[in-house]
Amino acid sequence: MKRIVVVEDEAFMREELENLLQKAGYEVRAVDSFEHVAKNLLEMSPNLILLDLNLPNLSGFQICREVKQKSPIPVVILTSRDQMRDELHALEIGADEYLTKPCRKERLLARIANVLKRYEGRANLLEGEGFLLDRQTYTLYIHDASVVLPKNQGKLLEVFLLGGQKVVTKEDLCDALWGTSEFIDENALQVNLTRLKKTMTNLQMHQKIVPVRGEGYRLMMEDGTDEA
Amino acid sequence: MKRIVVVEDEAFMREELENLLQKAGYEVRAVDSFEHVAKNLLEMSPNLILLDLNLPNLSGFQICREVKQKSPIPVVILTSRDQMRDELHALEIGADEYLTKPCRKERLLARIANVLKRYEGRANLLEGEGFLLDRQTYTLYIHDASVVLPKNQGKLLEVFLLGGQKVVTKEDLCDALWGTSEFIDENALQVNLTRLKKTMTNLQMHQKIVPVRGEGYRLMMEDGTDEA
DNA sequence: GAAAAACTTACAGCGATTGTAAGTTTTTTT
DNA sequence: AAAAAAACTTACAATCGCTGTAAGTTTTTC
Structure with a gap:
């Protein structure tokens, strides 16, 4: 089963996501503390990371960059920031998908499946x-x-x-x-x-x-x- | 240099796309006839296919499906159809990206670059x-x-x-x-x-x-x- | 139950990769 | 400029894995 780690600070949103992803057949984990996130993330060795951009202290961009430097794990960004600037920046530093809230459940799931499909065989x-x-x-x-x-x-x-x-x-x-x-x-x-x-x-x-x-x-x- | 084939029936749009992509450093070709598109497409052995959905006679979906059955070439769909149904269907049959017109140039280029990056090493x-x-x-x-x-x-x-x-x-x-x-x-x-x-x-x-x-x-x- | 097709196993030949040996070349120091 | 240290080159022989061969046995079909 594919494992997805959710990085999202708002509790309500986080639970909703966990629920949705679990129903869709993924193993889901959430990050609770937001210190050393990148390091903790890698230790969970997920198949995909679902990342919010607006986090306390640390920037989501920074996390994305760190993850991408150290691993080939795909990163999907889900955020309320709808500026084109942010989207371009995210894609530039290696994000695999950029979705803006609100996002239909079906679209989120379809895009996640799409990214995972493209990563088949790339794990190593x-x-x-x-x-x-x-x-x-x-x-x-x-x-x-x-x-x-x-x-x-x-x-x-x-x-x-x-x-x-x-x-x-x-x-x-x-x-x-x-x-x-x-x-x-x-x-x-x-x-x-x-x-x-x-x-x-x-x-x-x-x-x-x-x-x-x-x-x-x-x-x-x-x-x-x-x-x- | 990466080669992109554009499948778009409307002449004005097609030329604009060709221009944009060429400036961005791609080799661009356009499909003129819309019969046996899928077959012709493969013969051009592009690195990526940019596909409109609303074409005379044939459905873009059909082309996408045929291409995906016979090759690992990435397909980006650019269309004016903004129904969620269409997007989901496109992703399901193997499209790698689904963008709706009007689409900012920067976004189009960023998404294309993104897809191409993910396909490194997958050509064969x-x-x-x-x-x-x-x-x-x-x-x-x-x-x-x-x-x-x-x-x-x-x-x-x-x-x-x-x-x-x-x-x-x-x-x-x-x-x-x-x-x-x-x-x-x-x-x-x-x-x-x-x-x-x-x-x-x-x-x-x-x-x-x-x-x-x-x-x-x-x-x-x-x-x-x-x-x- | 006999014939045809499909399958199994062990072995020897061959080729690619590796470690060895005995050098030479380049760089640094005096 | 000579000497020493580090880096590099080349050829050869041992080894390991892949392949074809041979001589079977098992399964399917009529």
């Missing part, structure tokens, strides 16, 4: 600049093409994507490859890295792996600018 | 009942999990999915596996089929392959009903 995709990586199979999607990376190359790329723009140490990489970083096999790691680099250039990817002398490696844009 | 996915298959890598997506099928199993499953509910002959299958159906190697084919069946049951897929004595095989629902 990591996002890079201009490409996607499936964490389970190491299938790489780029430019309407797809390739399955050899396991080791996939594991390495995965570590880089999870690390964001940070420097990744050789320990981290060895850990990912062999489950231990006790004795680092510099050579074997080097060879595997070279292989990944080669396939990345062959695929004309927009990010590349560069060494950080003495510290490890890091993922950058082709042209040398930082990512994101 | 075939749809089965409850699962997706990548035609290039034979990566299979099911229940938030993914597996890469061995090439032969992938090729076989691909043939079944392309064939729809029809019976697939052994010639077809041999053709897919070895590029020829001159001498059918009954045995090798049998073994490969068995392997595919096994992984399908292991993955608890909702469709299965059943023999049609003397004719070949066909893909059905678990419970024996026909598919969709």
Whole structure:
């Protein structure tokens, strides 16, 4: 069963939504506290997040952005703010749907179903600049093409994507490859890295792996600018 | 560059749309004749279809349904029909977005960009009942999990999915596996089929392959009903 | 119950991926 | 400019998973 988390501060509205969604066959949870929402949200690992924009303290935009940075979970925004500006902004930072209150039940349900449908198979995709990586199979999607990376190359790329723009140490990489970083096999790691680099250039990817002398490696844009 | 095909019978509106989309950096084509639209559409292999509902002769719904049956191309509906009934129906038969005229340019562009973003990596996915298959890598997506099928199993499953509910002959299958159906190697084919069946049951897929004595095989629902 | 079709299982060959080894090149330091 | 450290390259052999082969058994149909 698909799990939906509702983020809405007004109690009456929240209950109504919970009811509606439950009747429609979803498992529903609501966020009670509004501190560290983004973090709490991810821990519930929902299939979809239904988000109000006007919340105490924190902005709904901020939550949406945080969720989208850290996960591929779809976000549907349901709000009373009907300004075009807000809608465009929401879509820009990655919201998957923007609905304004009042919203007919049928429309809400239809749009939610629609978003969920589009997310089938995306649950485990990591996002890079201009490409996607499936964490389970190491299938790489780029430019309407797809390739399955050899396991080791996939594991390495995965570590880089999870690390964001940070420097990744050789320990981290060895850990990912062999489950231990006790004795680092510099050579074997080097060879595997070279292989990944080669396939990345062959695929004309927009990010590349560069060494950080003495510290490890890091993922950058082709042209040398930082990512994101 | 992403290619968008516009299906709209009113000339003024059509030109305005073409203009807007071109300025936004898309390659735009328009459909002139409205016969065999669905077929013509697919031949243009667009990245997205922008569709009006009120067309001479044919219903936009029908076009949308046909496109969705035969391809994974996203369809955005832009129409003057503002009945909730129409919107629900459109979403039900697989439309990815439903917008009503008049529609602000910014909103149209934002929604189109949004849909295109969600379709990254989906260009080569075939749809089965409850699962997706990548035609290039034979990566299979099911229940938030993914597996890469061995090439032969992938090729076989691909043939079944392309064939729809029809019976697939052994010639077809041999053709897919070895590029020829001159001498059918009954045995090798049998073994490969068995392997595919096994992984399908292991993955608890909702469709299965059943023999049609003397004719070949066909893909059905678990419970024996026909598919969709 | 006999024939045809469909299926099962084990094994050996082959190819792709991986770790190893022995280098060379680049960068930094003195 | 020489030496040392870090980063990289290339080729080869072991390994693992996929495939076709062979020799069966089981199921269906008449």
